[in-house]
Amino acid sequence: MNIKLIALDMDGTLLNMEGTISDVNRELIAQALDKGVYVVLSTGRWLESCYPYAESLKLDSYLVTCNGGEIWTVDKKLIERHLLAPDRVNMMWDLCRGLDVNTWLVSTDNIWYGNRRPDNFSDHEWLKLGCDSHDTEKLDEIVKELSYYDDLELTNSLPTNIEINPKGVSKASALERVCEELGITMQQVLAAGDSLNDIKMIQAAGVGVAMGNAQDAIKQAADYVTETNEQDGVGKAIEKFVL
Known part of the structure; x- marks a missing residue:
C-alpha cells in the first residue's frame, strides 16, 4: 500500500x-x-x-x-x-424540543449544550445541530420530518443521536x-x-x-x-x- x-x-x-x-x-x-x-x-x-x-x-x-x-x-x-441557514436551525431546534429530545448546537462562536439556544438564531453562523435520545421512535420521527428538506445532510456519531450539517458536507x-x-x-x-x-x-x-x-x-x-x-x-x- x-x-x-x-x-x-x-x-x-x-x-x-x-x-x-x-x-x-x-x-x-x-x-x-x-x-x-x-x-x-x-x-x-x-x-x-x-x-x-x-x-x-x-x-x-x-x-x-x-x-x-x-x-x-x-x-x-x-x-x-459550510453553514446552515439560521431559520433551518431554529426549525430543527423547535422540532427536537417539541419531541423532548436533547439538543446541542454548534455555531462559529459558541457551543450551545443542554437544550440551550440563543435569543436570536440570526445573530450566529451555524455549523451543526445535534440531538440525542434513547427513544429511537423519536429519532426516527425527526429523520422523517427532516428528510423533506433537501438542504440538509443527516448522519450520526452514535446510534442514539442525529447530527445535521448542510447538504453535501x-x-x-x-x-x-x-x-x-x-x-x-x-x-x-x-x-x-x-x-x-x-x-x-x-x-x-x-x-x-x-x-x-x-x-x-x-x-x-x-x-x-x-x-x-x-x-x-x-x-x-x-x-x-x-x-
Missing part, C-alpha cells in the same frame, strides 16, 4: 472510552509521521475540542471538524466552511479538499471510523477501516475491520497498512 494520509475519527476510534489516546496508538502515529505520512483528525468535534489532541500528537497538516463543516490548518487557518468531501491541497489522491488515504458520519470517508478512501466497535453498517462498508478503540485498533491498522 502507498498510504500518504491517515484520516482518523476521534470518539470511538482514536480515543478510548476515557477520552484519551493510548500509548500504542500514540507511538504508531508518531512512526507514521516520521515516515512522512500525514495524519489528519477527521471528527464531528469542533476545532477547540479536537485541537489539543492534534497538538499532543504533533500533527502538521490539516484538521477536518464538524463532520467536514470546516477544514483548518494546524496553525488555525480556516480553509473551508461530509468527512469524505472535506478529505478530498485536503488531498487536493497536499497533492495526493483519496486512493492514498487510510480512513478509520466507527459511525455513520464516517461511512462516506471509509468508502472513498483507498483503505477504509472500521473499528471493532463500529456500527454494523460501517463494518459492511469497510475494506478491513480492526480491533476496538479499547484494543488499540487504530494503531494496529496503521501497523498493518502503513508501516
Whole structure:
C-alpha cells in the first residue's frame, strides 16, 4: 500500500472510552509521521475540542471538524466552511424540543449544550445541530420530518443521536479538499471510523477501516475491520497498512 494520509475519527476510534489516546496508538502515529505520512483528525468535534489532541500528537497538516463543516490548518487557518441557514436551525431546534429530545448546537462562536439556544438564531453562523435520545421512535420521527428538506445532510456519531450539517458536507468531501491541497489522491488515504458520519470517508478512501466497535453498517462498508478503540485498533491498522 502507498498510504500518504491517515484520516482518523476521534470518539470511538482514536480515543478510548476515557477520552484519551493510548500509548500504542500514540507511538504508531508518531512512526507514521516520521515516515512522512500525514495524519489528519477527521471528527464531528469542533476545532477547540479536537485541537489539543492534534497538538499532543504533533500533527502538521490539516484538521477536518464538524463532520467536514470546516477544514483548518494546524496553525488555525480556516480553509473551508459550510453553514446552515439560521431559520433551518431554529426549525430543527423547535422540532427536537417539541419531541423532548436533547439538543446541542454548534455555531462559529459558541457551543450551545443542554437544550440551550440563543435569543436570536440570526445573530450566529451555524455549523451543526445535534440531538440525542434513547427513544429511537423519536429519532426516527425527526429523520422523517427532516428528510423533506433537501438542504440538509443527516448522519450520526452514535446510534442514539442525529447530527445535521448542510447538504453535501461530509468527512469524505472535506478529505478530498485536503488531498487536493497536499497533492495526493483519496486512493492514498487510510480512513478509520466507527459511525455513520464516517461511512462516506471509509468508502472513498483507498483503505477504509472500521473499528471493532463500529456500527454494523460501517463494518459492511469497510475494506478491513480492526480491533476496538479499547484494543488499540487504530494503531494496529496503521501497523498493518502503513508501516
